[in-house]
Amino acid sequence: MSAPDGQQRRGDDGAETALPRSEALTLLASDSGVALLRAAGRPGTACELSKRSGVPLSTVYREASKLVDAGLLEETVRVDVENGRHASVYERAVDSLTVSVTDDGVDVTPD
Secondary structure, eight states, X not given: OOOTTOOEEEOTTSOEEEOOHXXXXXXXXXXXXXXXXXXXXXXBOHXXXXXXXXXXXXXXXXXXXXXXXXXXXXXXXXXXXXXXXXXXXXXXXXXXXXXXXXXXXXXXXXX
């Protein structure tokens, strides 16, 4: 599926899905967004990502939500069977991205 701005990502089934260019570039230009992507190289809760990245917890929640929506982070739920509590766990969904400048604009594509 192509987005109007030409940006692509892969869904769970391996098919390409749209990744809004302005959103991806904004997230990648953000120090906190990049820090969270680096910290999410291994799974972690918002608290764990905050400790690993040095990003304030309130910012982690806000930025992680945007990164999940953009397909750059994956979110799963961890349930503690002893007390029934649950927590979102985040992990980086891409290993690398390619930014290309073309005659039609700028494309950001997961590799």
